[in-house]
Amino acid sequence: MARINRPAMSTLISPSPSPTLVRAIRHVLCPLVRLMLASGVTYQIVSELLKGVFVEIADREYRLDDRAPTDSRVSLLTGVHRKDVRRLRAADGKAERCVPETVPFGARVIATWLGNGRFLDEAGRPRPLPRLGGGDADASFEELVASHSKDSRARVVLDEWLRLGIVKIDERDKVILNTEAFIPAEGLDEKLYYFASHLHDHAAAATDNLLGHRPPRLERSVMYEGMTESSIAQLDQRARQLGTKMLKDLNQLAIDLDARDAKSTAQRGRFTSGVYFYSEPVAEKAAGS
Numbered sequence: 001m002a003r004i005n006r007p008a009m010s011t012l013i014s015p016s017p018s019p020t021l022v023r024a025i026r027h028v029l030c031p032l033v034r035l036m037l038a039s040g041v042t043y044q045i046v047s048e049l050l051k052g053v054f055v056e057i058a059d060r061e062y063r064l065d066d067r068a069p070t071d072s073r074v075s076l077l078t079g080v081h082r083k084d085v086r087r088l089r090a091a092d093g094k095a096e097r098c099v100p101e102t103v104p105f106g107a108r109v110i111a112t113w114l115g116n117g118r119f120l121d122e123a124g125r126p127r128p129l130p131r132l133g134g135g136d137a138d139a140s141f142e143e144l145v146a147s148h149s150k151d152s153r154a155r156v157v158l159d160e161w162l163r164l165g166i167v168k169i170d171e172r173d174k175v176i177l178n179t180e181a182f183i184p185a186e187g188l189d190e191k192l193y194y195f196a197s198h199l200h201d202h203a204a205a206a207t208d209n210l211l212g213h214r215p216p217r218l219e220r221s222v223m224y225e226g227m228t229e230s231s232i233a234q235l236d237q238r239a240r241q242l243g244t245k246m247l248k249d250l251n252q253l254a255i256d257l258d259a260r261d262a263k264s265t266a267q268r269g270r271f272t273s274g275v276y277f278y279s280e281p282v283a284e285k286a287a288g289s
Contacts, residue, residue, distance in 0.1 A: 028203070054078040055088045106166070106190075108148050109157070113177060115252045119144060124248070128174035131158065141175040164190065201272040218273075225282055232279045243275030 036046060058077045063069060071089065075082040113119045113126045118139045121127045131154070133140030142154040158175065161167045164187040167175050205217035227235075250273055 051078075051080050051084055052088050054080055055085055059089065105148065105152065106157075106161070109144060110166075110177070111251055111255065112147060113144055114248060115255045126177045128170060128172070128176045130174055163187075197272065198274055202274065236277050236279070239275070239277045243277075247273070247275065 036042075055074055055078060058074045059068060062077055069077070071082050071085045074080070074085045074089075078085070080088075113129075119127055119129065127139070129139060129141040129144060131141050133143045141158060145152055145154040145157050158167070162169070165178060167177055170176050202219070205219045209216050209219055
């Protein structure tokens with residue numbers, strides 16, 4: 001019997017999609033459609049994107065004895081017409097993972113600024129840094145950049161970060177990190193990279209749990225309904241404080257472990273851990289209900 005290479009389906013197996021699952025998918029799609037409509041992305045564009053993603057996942061995760069499925073089988077699994085399947089596979093229809101050049105490098109530099117004691121003040125906050133180092137001077141922005149790349153000049157990085165709003169210059173001519181998260185005020189490509197990474201990884205963790213991944217992924221939340229705006233604002237502030245502390249702690253541990261792992265020959269991987277907070281008004285319940 002052929003061995004089917006596919007995710008465990010747990011209790012989701014049924015002759016037709018569960019109405020509850022369909023409602024859940026529709027609910028998840030709503031904020032994405034809001035973004036699409038605000039950005040001029042039409043249904044026709046998304047339809048073509050979805051065809052490519054369906055074909056890619058079916059090709060990669062639903063193989064028989066590790067052999068690539070035929071066009072007919074992919075069409076049967078996905079509902080995409082066989083002509084489209086053939087066209088998309090011939091064109092290698094995978095959506096290219098476009099990573100803006102400034103993102104990985106910038107993320108590493110800021111992680112060091114947030115986690116390396118040399119660049120922190122007594123309270124553990126990122127210190128204002130002199131632009132240039134030299135002699136017995138304190139840690140500088142130049143040193144921070146050089147700790148990750150000898151090829152990138154600190155002046156070039158500084159100019160770009162000033163443009164994006166990541167840093168600013170104070171009256172003492174020191175470089176100050178504007179926020180404790182790498183979310184540029186400008187630079188749409190960088191924002192979209194993190195948008196895609198965060199939503200993908202959160203959805204992937206939740207999907208693995210629904211499909212019976214073992215051990216289960218960490219994916220938890222706290223939800224209340226019917227609270228006042230002032231209470232929600234207080235909870236929002238508390239979530240930001242606790243979330244920032246957690247992310248700082250994880251970042252520091254990741255820096256320490258990454259230094260240790262530099263000498264290891266073990267297989268490499270990646271991780272994402274995030275925090276979010278969302279609120280919206282709810283309809284008032286009718287009297288007597």
